[in-house]
Amino acid sequence: MNTKYEEIIGEIQSRLNDERLKSGEKLPSIRRVAKEFSCSINTVLKAYSELEKAHLIYSVPKSGYFAVGTDKPKKRTQMKIDFVSAGPDKTRMPYRDYQHCMNQAIELYKEEMFQYSHPLGLVSLRHQLSAQLQDLQVFAPPERIAVVSGSQQALDLLISLPFPNHKKEICVEQPTHFSFIDSITSRGLKPVGIERNQKGIDLNYLEKVFRERSIKFFYTVSRFQNPTGCSYSNQEKKHMVELAQKYDVYIIEDDYMGDLDTRKKADPMFAYDPSGRVIYTKSFSKILLPGLRLGLAVLPEEIMKVFTQAKFAADVHTPVLTQGALEIYLSSGMFKAHIEKLRRQYKKKGTILKKAYLEYLPPNAAFTGGDSGFYSTVVLPSRMKAKNLAEYLKKKNVLVQDASGMYLPEYREENRIRLSVSQVDGRKIEVGVRKIGDGIRALI
Numbered sequence: 001m002n003t004k005y006e007e008i009i010g011e012i013q014s015r016l017n018d019e020r021l022k023s024g025e026k027l028p029s030i031r032r033v034a035k036e037f038s039c040s041i042n043t044v045l046k047a048y049s050e051l052e053k054a055h056l057i058y059s060v061p062k063s064g065y066f067a068v069g070t071d072k073p074k075k076r077t078q079m080k081i082d083f084v085s086a087g088p089d090k091t092r093m094p095y096r097d098y099q100h101c102m103n104q105a106i107e108l109y110k111e112e113m114f115q116y117s118h119p120l121g122l123v124s125l126r127h128q129l130s131a132q133l134q135d136l137q138v139f140a141p142p143e144r145i146a147v148v149s150g151s152q153q154a155l156d157l158l159i160s161l162p163f164p165n166h167k168k169e170i171c172v173e174q175p176t177h178f179s180f181i182d183s184i185t186s187r188g189l190k191p192v193g194i195e196r197n198q199k200g201i202d203l204n205y206l207e208k209v210f211r212e213r214s215i216k217f218f219y220t221v222s223r224f225q226n227p228t229g230c231s232y233s234n235q236e237k238k239h240m241v242e243l244a245q246k247y248d249v250y251i252i253e254d255d256y257m258g259d260l261d262t263r264k265k266a267d268p269m270f271a272y273d274p275s276g277r278v279i280y281t282k283s284f285s286k287i288l289l290p291g292l293r294l295g296l297a298v299l300p301e302e303i304m305k306v307f308t309q310a311k312f313a314a315d316v317h318t319p320v321l322t323q324g325a326l327e328i329y330l331s332s333g334m335f336k337a338h339i340e341k342l343r344r345q346y347k348k349k350g351t352i353l354k355k356a357y358l359e360y361l362p363p364n365a366a367f368t369g370g371d372s373g374f375y376s377t378v379v380l381p382s383r384m385k386a387k388n389l390a391e392y393l394k395k396k397n398v399l400v401q402d403a404s405g406m407y408l409p410e411y412r413e414e415n416r417i418r419l420s421v422s423q424v425d426g427r428k429i430e431v432g433v434r435k436i437g438d439g440i441r442a443l444i
């Protein structure tokens with residue numbers, strides 16, 4: 001499918017959503033759009049015809065295309081600026097391409113798509129993943145790759161598995177991805193926390209923890225961390241891997257958004273020790289379609305057997321049809337083209353966000369991250385509670401997340417909010433951040 005076609009549809013939808021194109025207003029001419037998107041007139045006609053079928057626009061012979069609108073006043077909820085939702089930008093999700101790949105997978109593999117399958121995933125997909133991971137500097141044979149039902153499943157399973165180092169404790173960054181905290185605390189475990197902020201992590205303290213505690217693994221999100229949005233430098237990553245080797249600790253590197261990194265020289269931790277010391281997990285939720293629940297883990301040979309048993313016990317295997325479609329999506333080159341587009345689009349959002357932070361946040365507030373076009377946090381003045389600011393902003397139609405739930409109880413900070421800009425249109429990012437800045441000034 002033509003990717004320009006999708007881009008045009010996405011762009012018009014986004015203009016309709018944020019009312020840059022109002023009801024009855026004329027759309028840009030076919031010729032102009034073809035020039036703007038460097039594509040053929042036919043592609044624009046096809047995109048406009050699709051929008052017409054969806055009743056979003058209508059055509060007037062010899063006049064052009066016009067936006068359909070409702071005369072009803074918009075509900076207030078539609079005006080909300082939502083910095084809480086953290087799924088991918090809905091206008092950029094390639095669900096039509098994926099639908100095509102699902103159909104292709106059925107054509108190609110027939111009943112195999114509906115049979116029981118291998119707990120670690122389709123062999124042909126694992127081969128494709130092994131090749132595709134090389135673009136991320138992850139060199140692993142298909143036999144060490146497990147396809148999982150979202151990377152969360154791999155993280156959840158790894159918590160309970162016995163590791164070759166026979167150690168029991170888990171070390172996590174503070175704050176961290178709240179689903180991982182849920183996975184640990186739901187098992188009654190008490191992990192060791194280590195603070196992570198804009199400056200990184202205290203490597204001396206990490207060494208002390210590795211040396212003095214019985215750490216089975218250190219869970220880290222090496223780039224675009226959730227919630228801080230921060231990434232480690234190559235030097236920091238290398239140092240942490242060396243510490244893990246020295247003290248016989250495993251690292252679980254959650255690289256859920258590695259594909260969106262535009263820094264060509266940024267390595268994953270896995271690249272510094274591909275032997276299995278670093279367990280690498282990757283998600284397709286932020287870059288593809290989160291509802292598919294597709295992810296992978298690159299595991300050490302020593303735990304392949306127990307992991308396979310645990311995966312089988314959890315859900316037998318990840319649904320086969322979505323795996324077959326992913327294989328086709330990867331092998332056809334659609335994935336690469338999609339990622340290249342996404343990188344540009346999300347980077348643009350990140351740039352707008354950081355500019356807005358610098359312009360509108362008061363001097364007694366600070367921000368972390370923001371590069372990925374997904375997560376970042378705002379550190380509020382120390383006496384201000386994130387909960388109160390979130391409530392105040394809700395009344396102003398700006399939704400932000402109180403980040404206190406992203407900490408273990410004993411490390412909790414109550415003056416951080418998390419913002420995700422993935423589903424917020426560029427223009428609204430600025431408006432929203434201005435309101436956040438005003439809110440902080442009003443509540444202090």
Ligand SMILES: Cc1ncc(COP(=O)(O)O)c(C=O)c1O
Nearest residue numbers: 150151152177226256283285295
């Ligand atoms: C740090 C982190 N890892 C992984 C994921 C994605 O998990 P999954 O692949 O299970 O959807 C998320 C989603 O928000 C996340 O924040």
